[in-house]
Amino acid sequence: xxxxxxxxxxxxxxxxxxxxxxxxxxxxxxxxxxxxxxxxxxxxxxxxxxxxxxxxxxxxxxxxxxxxxxxxxxxxxxxxxxxxxxxxxxxxxxxxxxxxxxxxxxxxxxxxxxxxxxxxxxxxxxxxxxxxxxxxxxxxxxxxxxxxxxxxxxxxxxxxxxxxxxxxxxxxxxxxxxxxxxxxxxxxxxxxxxxxxxxxxxxxxxxxxxxxxxxxxxxxxxxxxxxxxxxxxxxxxxxxxxxxxxxxxxxxxxxxxxxxxxxxxxxxxxxxxxxxxxxxxxxxxxxxxxxxxxxxxxxxxxxxxxxxxxxxxxxxxxxxxxxxxxxxxxxxxxxxxxxxxxxxxxxxxxxxxxxxxxxxxxxxxxxxxxxxxx
Numbered sequence: 451x452x453x454x455x456x457x458x459x460x461x462x463x464x465x466x467x468x469x470x471x472x473x474x475x476x477x478x479x480x481x482x483x484x485x486x487x488x489x490x491x492x493x494x495x496x497x498x499x500x501x502x503x504x505x506x507x508x509x510x511x512x513x514x515x516x517x518x519x520x521x522x523x524x525x526x527x528x529x530x531x532x533x534x535x536x537x538x539x540x541x542x543x544x545x546x547x548x549x550x551x552x553x554x555x556x557x558x559x560x561x562x563x564x565x566x567x568x569x570x571x572x573x574x575x576x577x578x579x580x581x582x583x584x585x586x587x588x589x590x591x592x593x594x595x596x597x598x599x600x601x602x603x604x605x606x607x608x609x610x611x612x613x614x615x616x617x618x619x620x621x622x623x624x625x626x627x628x629x630x631x632x633x634x635x636x637x638x639x640x641x642x643x644x645x646x647x648x649x650x651x652x653x654x655x656x657x658x659x660x661x662x663x664x665x666x667x668x669x670x671x672x673x674x675x676x677x678x679x680x681x682x683x684x685x686x687x688x689x690x691x692x693x694x695x696x697x698x699x700x701x702x703x704x705x706x707x708x709x710x711x712x713x714x715x716x717x718x719x720x721x722x723x724x725x726x727x728x729x730x731x732x733x734x735x736x737x738x739x740x741x742x743x744x745x746x747x748x749x750x751x752x753x754x755x756x757x758x759x760x761x762x763x764x765x766x767x768x769x770x771x772x773x774x775x776x777x778x779x780x781x782x783x784x785x786x787x788x789x790x791x792x793x794x795x796x797x798x799x800x801x802x803x804x805x806x807x808x809x810x811x812x813x814x815x816x817x818x819x820x821x822x823x824x
Contacts, residue, residue, distance in 0.1 A: 451544065451545065451546060451547065452546070452547050453535070453546055453547070456539050456544040456546045457518075457535060457538075459542065459544060460517050460518065460535075460538040460539065460541075460542055460544065461503040461504075461516060461517050461518060462503060462504070462517075463517055463542055464495070464503070464504040464505065464506070464516060464517040464520070465495065465504060466542075466758070466761055466762070466765075467517055467520065467521070467541070468495065468506070469727065469730070469762065470765050474727065475495035475727075476727060477491070478491035478492065478493060478494050479491050479493055479494075480492070480493065481493040481508040481510060481511060481513060482506075482515075482520075482523075483508060483511055483513035483515075483523075485511050485513065486510060486511050488508075488510065492508050492509055492510035492511075493506055493507065493508040493509075493513075494506065494507060494509070501516075503516055503517075504516070504517075506520070517538065518530060518534060518535065518538055519534075521534060521537055521538050521541065522534040522537075525537055570735055571728060571731040571732050571735055572682075574656065574657070574682050574683070574684045575650045575652075575654065575656035575657075575684070576656070577629070577656055577657070577681070578654050578655065578656060579625060579647070579655045579656070579657070579658055580654055580655045582625045582628075582655075583614050583616060583625075583645065583647045583655040583658060584614065585616075586614075586616025586617055586618045586625065586645045587614040587615065587616040587645075588616075589616065589617050589618065589619065590615065590616045590617035590645075593617055596617035596643070596644070599617075599644055599663075600615055600644075602786075603706060603709070603710075603782060603785075603786070604710070604713065604782075604785045604786050604789060605709050605710070605713050606712075606713045609709055609712050609713050612712075613646075613647060613649065613709065613712075614647050614649075614655065615644070615645060615646060615647070615709075616644075616645035616647070617643055617644060617645065618643055618645055618660070619643065620640060621639050621640030621641060621642050621643055621660070622634050622639045622640070622642035622643075622660045622676050623639050623640070625645070625658060625660075626678065631680075632678050632679045632680055632681050633679065634676060634679050635679070636671060636672055636676075638662070638667055638672045639676075641662050641663050641664060641667055641672075642660035642661065642662050642663070642676045643660065643661075643662075643663045644660060644661040644663065645658055645659075645660055645661075646658060646659045646660070646661065646675075646686075646705045646706075648683070648684055648685075648686050648687075648722075649687075649689070650684070650689055651689035651692045651693040651694075656684065657678065657681070657683055657684055658678070659675050659676065659677055659683070659705060659722065660675065660676050661674060661675050661676075662674055662675075662676070675704070675705075675723075677722075677723070683722050683723070683724055684722075684724075684728070685719050685720065685721060685722060685724055685728055685729060685732070686705045686708055686719060686720035686721075686722050687708060687717070687718060687719045687720065688719060688728070688729075688732055690717060690719055690738070690740070691719070691732045691733060691736050691738045691740075692732070692736055692738075695738040695739055695740045696717040696740060697739075697740060697741065697804060697807065698716070698717065698740065698741050698742075698743060698800045698803045698804060698807075699717050699718065699719055699738075699740050699741075699742055699743070700716055700717065700718040700719070700742075700743045700745045700773070700781075700796070700799070701718070701719055701720075701721065701729065701742055701743065701744050701745060701746070701759070702718050702719070702720045702721070702745050702746065702780075702781060703720065703721055703723075703746050703747050703752060703755070703780070704720055704722070704780070704782075705720045705722060706780075706781075706782040707720060707745070707747075707780050707781035707782050708720040708781075709782075710781040710782045710784070710785040710792070711745075711781060711796060713785060714785070714789070714792065714793040714796050714797075716796045716800065718745075721746075721755075726755065726758055726759050726762055729759075730762045730763075730766060733763075733766060733768050734766050740807075741769055741770065741771070741803040741804060741806050741807040742763070742768065742769075742770040742771075742803065743770065743771055743772070743773040743774070743799045743800070743802075743803050744756050744759055744760070744770055744771070744772045744773065745772075745773055745774045745775065745781060745799070746759075747775070747779055747780045748774075748775045748776075748778065748779050748780065749779055752780075756772060760772075769806045769807065770803070770806070771799065771802045771803050771806055773795075773798075773799030773802060773803070774795055774796075774799060775795075776795050777791065777795075
């Protein structure tokens with residue numbers, strides 16, 4: 451690529467650069483300008499500045515950085531100098547026409563922050579909806595029309611029972627009577643009747659999402675699936691990274707896709723719209739002995755998210771393969787269209803992931819025996 455394209459990509463990569471230093475851009479963080487005491491986090495990440503690129507700004511001291519100027523600060527370089535841009539290209543592994551990869555001699559000053567201890571991910575399991583979920587499951591089992599909704603998704607009965615998929619006659623808010631402040635204020639809240647619980651490593655239903663009963667009622671304010679208002683969502687099946695870790699785990703976008711994998715005897719985690727930051731935090735902290743299969747939707751957004759995930763997994767050194775969907779937009783569509791073909795693709799992707807895991811384990815054994823860092 452030319453320098454203009456490389457610079458554009460570097461400027462758009464501020465989030466990745468900050469997250470590589472274990473900075474959670476989802477909330478305010480301590481000012482990194484180093485010019486004042488900051489007992490209360492005063493710096494925040496903004497997705498779009500006047501230039502069209504992301505930046506960070508401190509509302510206490512006024513310090514503002516984009517990707518390029520922040521790299522200059524961290525590595526003791528003159529902002530926007532040739533040396534500064536070339537260091538940015540090196541950091542992001544960008545191949546630039548007419549540019550020979552060479553080391554920048556300025557002493558890095560950001561290494562301490564880059565290597566700081568990884569923090570334990572926030573525990574989101576503060577609520578227990580198990581009683582409500584059990585009731586919704588029993589209601590579904592006695593309601594033929596509700597059962598058929600999940601049958602049409604082609605989930606196995608074992609998966610429906612294990613995950614306690616349910617039906618709530620009153621709709622979404624009927625599960626939130628104990629915490630009314632978190633009820634949905636949409637006039638269509640009662641349409642969200644199909645229940646997808648999220649169960650933690652201790653067997654508690656600590657969260658749930660609901661699905662609308664009529665897709666024609668979806669609009670800008672009423673998506674297909676609804677979360678709990680003002681309550682942060684965990685990943686679906688993030689318990690796989692904490693306890694009883696399977697050898698292979700598929701990463702999907704939605705819960706229906708994860709349940710489709712489970713229907714053919716695989717194991718899957720769904721991002722549930724949370725994004726990749728929590729997944730990376732859990733992997734970095736728990737270091738599960740598993741291999742991932744990235745299986746986000748086969749569309750523009752899914753492919754873009756896959757690229758971001760690959761960047762972050764490479765950064766923390768976690769091995770993975772990309773494994774689907776291969777013949778439809780998502781895994782649930784594949785399960786419905788051709789269950790045998792779908793099961794075969796899940797099996798093949800699992801084998802590929804296991805081979806990667808064997809290679810990693812072999813490299814680790816060699817490193818331990820020889821002291822060579824592979």
